[in-house]
Amino acid sequence: MKLYYFSAVGVLLSMSLSATELPDRQAQLPSVAKDANAQYLQPNSLSTIPQGKFGDKVRKGYQLFVNSQQMRGTYVGNELNCVNCHMNAGNKANASPLWGAYMAYPAYRKKNDKVNSYEERIQGCFTYSMNGKAPESGSEALVSISAYSYWLAMSGLMNQFNVAGPVPEMSDSDLLKGGNREDFPLPEAITSKLDQQALTKLPGRGFPKLEKPELAYSVERGKLVYQAHCQACHGDDGQGVKMAEVSALPPLWGPQTYNWGAGMHRVNTAANFIYENMPLGKSIQLTVQQAWDVAAFVNAHERPQDPRYKGNVAETQAKYHQHEGFYGKPSAADPSVILGSKSYPIFPASK
Ligand code: HEC
Numbered sequence: 001m002k003l004y005y006f007s008a009v010g011v012l013l014s015m016s017l018s019a020t021e022l023p024d025r026q027a028q029l030p031s032v033a034k035d036a037n038a039q040y041l042q043p044n045s046l047s048t049i050p051q052g053k054f055g056d057k058v059r060k061g062y063q064l065f066v067n068s069q070q071m072r073g074t075y076v077g078n079e080l081n082c083v084n085c086h087m088n089a090g091n092k093a094n095a096s097p098l099w100g101a102y103m104a105y106p107a108y109r110k111k112n113d114k115v116n117s118y119e120e121r122i123q124g125c126f127t128y129s130m131n132g133k134a135p136e137s138g139s140e141a142l143v144s145i146s147a148y149s150y151w152l153a154m155s156g157l158m159n160q161f162n163v164a165g166p167v168p169e170m171s172d173s174d175l176l177k178g179g180n181r182e183d184f185p186l187p188e189a190i191t192s193k194l195d196q197q198a199l200t201k202l203p204g205r206g207f208p209k210l211e212k213p214e215l216a217y218s219v220e221r222g223k224l225v226y227q228a229h230c231q232a233c234h235g236d237d238g239q240g241v242k243m244a245e246v247s248a249l250p251p252l253w254g255p256q257t258y259n260w261g262a263g264m265h266r267v268n269t270a271a272n273f274i275y276e277n278m279p280l281g282k283s284i285q286l287t288v289q290q291a292w293d294v295a296a297f298v299n300a301h302e303r304p305q306d307p308r309y310k311g312n313v314a315e316t317q318a319k320y321h322q323h324e325g326f327y328g329k330p331s332a333a334d335p336s337v338i339l340g341s342k343s344y345p346i347f348p349a350s351k
């Protein structure tokens, strides 16, 4: 069995990062095609979260996850809630469920020889998807979201392998690391069936990889898909719908959504998400081609700046955008405008 987590190395690496350099914590997930026969973990219902201090952390994590707007202005800079992308309170298979994620960290990344802990991965979604400010390492927000994720993963595994009893409690510092480590306490009944590798790749983790479209994706065709299948909920201007000042249907572009550093801005990641999960409430309804086209249309609109931007769109594009995205390219709304050049602010002061 490989040892994935070397804390000394982690400490050294984080010390060598200069204060101004934002670490890249948004590694593209290794997306795999969906297996129609896969069995997904079934975590316990939330009503079984125990009383007491540990249970309170789990409950708090759930609340921050579904109503992230309570962190607006402290850690959250847009109108989104975590649950808008990690659907069904982070439980939905193939919508990047928390139980799948938890067991995959700490994750070792060959590219820059860095180890990402679970809390660091969450920090990434605060910085980019929530256009916010990452909570400090070890903060209550990170502990509680980690506790909630751990509780989903552990109760799901215990159910799958008929392990009785309550989910074992864990210290805050261990919760923050994630479940992919040799000293992670798992019952024998589970480790005898699934090795560490298998646990990092639980079926339903991430967004399933969509096959390539037949034709190169097109923003123009995507606009027609958008009008037919998305506009009723997300608005003709992509701004979603607010009720009583709360975003009931989330915005897809503009100042109030994920920024140019977020995974969802990549056409392939958005296509994976959309094909599987949108239009909401219906089973898969778009063709593969339509999913790619509409993902391109959505992501060819201006949004908050990439937090790694240092004053030059072309440089940011060259350094961080060597993938399927529209940063540094013409805007769908006005092709004379280069996307990134009129971006909205990152982590704006709340209204
Ligand atoms: C019936 C209403 C409805 C329709 C139609 C719909 N969506 Fe959504 N969409 C939602 C809701 C609600 C969420 C948030 C999900 C949640 O919180 O559980 C969402 C979330 C999203 C997100 C992630 C969050 C964000 O704001 O970026 C994207 C991207 C998205 N939808 C794209 C689309 C696309 C593209 C289409 C058309 C193919 C579409 N949606 C159709 C209701 C809808």
Ligand code: HEC
Residues within 6 Å of the ligand: 026, 027, 028, 029, 065, 068, 080, 081, 082, 083, 084, 085, 086, 096, 098, 100, 101, 102, 104, 121, 122, 125, 126, 129, 130, 145, 205, 206, 258, 262, 263, 264, 269
């Ligand atoms: C706009 C959509 C969106 C929102 C909102 C969002 N995320 Fe994510 N999240 C993603 C995407 C996309 C990925 C996968 C990244 C990739 O493949 O590049 C991801 C990945 C993750 C992962 C790792 C998943 C894995 O299996 O490795 C965790 C954990 C996570 N997000 C937690 C959060 C938390 C906590 C919040 C709220 C503070 C949040 N996310 C808000 C889109 C979102």
